[in-house]
Amino acid sequence: MKKKWIIANWKMNGSRNLATELAAAAKQSSRAGAEVVLCPPFTLLMHVEGLVRGSGIHVGGQNCHQEMQGAHTGDISAAMLLEAGCNYVILGHSERRQHHGENDALIKAKCEIAMASGLKTILCIGETEAERKKGKEREVVSRQLSACMPRQANSDNLLIAYEPVWAIGTGAVPSTAQIQEMHQHIRKEADGFTVLYGGSVKSSNAAEILGVPGVGGLLIGGASLEPESFAAIIGAAA
Numbered sequence: 001m002k003k004k005w006i007i008a009n010w011k012m013n014g015s016r017n018l019a020t021e022l023a024a025a026a027k028q029s030s031r032a033g034a035e036v037v038l039c040p041p042f043t044l045l046m047h048v049e050g051l052v053r054g055s056g057i058h059v060g061g062q063n064c065h066q067e068m069q070g071a072h073t074g075d076i077s078a079a080m081l082l083e084a085g086c087n088y089v090i091l092g093h094s095e096r097r098q099h100h101g102e103n104d105a106l107i108k109a110k111c112e113i114a115m116a117s118g119l120k121t122i123l124c125i126g127e128t129e130a131e132r133k134k135g136k137e138r139e140v141v142s143r144q145l146s147a148c149m150p151r152q153a154n155s156d157n158l159l160i161a162y163e164p165v166w167a168i169g170t171g172a173v174p175s176t177a178q179i180q181e182m183h184q185h186i187r188k189e190a191d192g193f194t195v196l197y198g199g200s201v202k203s204s205n206a207a208e209i210l211g212v213p214g215v216g217g218l219l220i221g222g223a224s225l226e227p228e229s230f231a232a233i234i235g236a237a238a
């Protein structure tokens with residue numbers, strides 16, 4: 001059986017102490033065989049990489065710039081993430097799209113530079129509540145997929161995360177039927193790619209969502225910051 005992916009997106013949260021606790025919890029529970037990726041804030045990347053080195057747990061960034069280097073105050077390049085010990089980078093997250101004006105063309109450029117630099121990409125897509133109310137959820141993810149998908153993408157260097165925007169950090173979770181329907185749709189458009197689900201995943205619903213046909217793993221925000229919950233979610237995948 002294919003291993004399930006458990007990806008922790010800490011967003012702008014965490015400290016050295018919490019990172020140490022979370023890395024320990026992840027190491028303890030991941031023996032059984034989920035593919036775990038921890039995505040802490042940039043300042044904790046090297047700390048976390050040192051903690052998980054040799055354990056099989058991967059480290060990822062939460063964003064990168066679309067250029068290799070240059071005069072971009074406050075930004076970080078894919079090569080810098082790689083040098084800090086990352087193998088992965090999350091791109092296209094709805095919080096970047098909403099609060100930092102990132103559009104599909106920019107996200108595609110970021111995916112391309114990430115891949116050219118040797119990082120694997122976790123590409124986030126998903127509809128807003130208004131788009132779902134209008135019945136446009138499939139249309140939206142299809143557009144995002146075709147506009148963001150880099151030329152050199154393959155099933156080894158890119159994971160797709162389906163994250164309905166209305167489910168992120170809200171406690172609202174689509175029904176298993178809705179998750180299955182969207183995953184089927186995405187897998188039809190992006191044949192062979194692993195598709196993860198993200199949005200209000202908790203230890204209480206992780207096993208059920210992981211059991212939905214077509215779900216290759218989970219992208220977790222809030223619950224990835226609680227060592228016990230996170231360990232339980234990894235346990236559900238193993």
Ligand code: PGA
Pocket residue numbers: 009163167168169170198199200201219220221222223
């Ligand atoms: P959440 O966030 O688990 O807190 O809903 C998920 C995400 O934004 O990736």
